[in-house]
Amino acid sequence: MNEKRNRRIILASTSPRRQELIASLRIPFEIMPSEADEDTPQGWSPERIVESLALRKAEAVLRKLTDDPEDGIIVGSDTIVVVDDHVLGKPADQADAARMLSMLQGRAHFVYTGVACVDLRSGRNQVSHRVTTVKMKSLSNDAIAAYVKSGEPADKAGSYAIQGLGATIVEGIEGDYFNVVGLPLSLLSDMLSDMGMDVLTDS
Numbered sequence: 314m315n316e317k318r319n320r321r322i323i324l325a326s327t328s329p330r331r332q333e334l335i336a337s338l339r340i341p342f343e344i345m346p347s348e349a350d351e352d353t354p355q356g357w358s359p360e361r362i363v364e365s366l367a368l369r370k371a372e373a374v375l376r377k378l379t380d381d382p383e384d385g386i387i388v389g390s391d392t393i394v395v396v397d398d399h400v401l402g403k404p405a406d407q408a409d410a411a412r413m414l415s416m417l418q419g420r421a422h423f424v425y426t427g428v429a430c431v432d433l434r435s436g437r438n439q440v441s442h443r444v445t446t447v448k449m450k451s452l453s454n455d456a457i458a459a460y461v462k463s464g465e466p467a468d469k470a471g472s473y474a475i476q477g478l479g480a481t482i483v484e485g486i487e488g489d490y491f492n493v494v495g496l497p498l499s500l501l502s503d504m505l506s507d508m509g510m511d512v513l514t515d516s
């Protein structure tokens with residue numbers, strides 16, 4: 314029997330979106346929150362931020378699993394929104410969400426998601442990222458206030474969810490949709506394949 318078939322994915326994430334997305338790969342997976350600190354120094358580039366945080370999340374889980382006898386690949390991920398030189402994470406509160414949406418409305422911005430895969434046995438890792446351009450519609454202050462009131466912006470980078478009501482305020486995207494939702498499945502499947510787990514043939 315092919316040894317690869319016994320490997321599992323351990324998703325280092327509390328994000329329900331990432332959990333749903335990884336389920337579509339039809340490979341056995343477990344969830345293990347990383348509780349990694351998400352602070353980064355001022356001046357880091359967007360790609361450095363998302364790749365470092367993705368790896369930090371995966372390695373935090375690796376440290377918890379040092380005695381786990383099973384094989385597997387730990388997947389960590391991090392998403393930020395970038396407009397001009399501003400890096401937008403998750404909003405602190407509703408006023409912060411409204412502030413972010415005012416910056417994003419009527420123009421294009423970039424969504425960066427970093428992905429890290431760490432082999433549970435060897436600790437070998439791979440880190441990469443994708444960028445998707447999102448054009449948001451022009452929004453009145455009333456529309457922004459109504460969207461914030463829906464509650465959806467909380468816990469979303471940039472204060473919107475393209476997979477939800479936020480779909481109505483997005484004009485279009487260029488690049489991978491799943492990258493915006495928080496896990497670029499096309500990139501992830503290539504990275505898993507490089508680490509010896511082929512999504513199509515091993516599922």
Ligand SMILES: Cc1cn([C@H]2C[C@H](O)[C@@H](COP(=O)(O)OP(=O)(O)OP(=O)(O)O)O2)c(=O)[nH]c1=O
Nearest residue numbers: 326327328391392469470473474475493494495
């Ligand atoms: C832009 C955008 C972001 N998001 C979400 C994806 C991520 O969950 C979140 C960005 O926050 P992250 O800090 O990347 O992730 P998280 O704290 O939610 O989860 P964890 O670190 O445990 O993996 O924003 C959407 O769901 N839809 C969108 O359209």
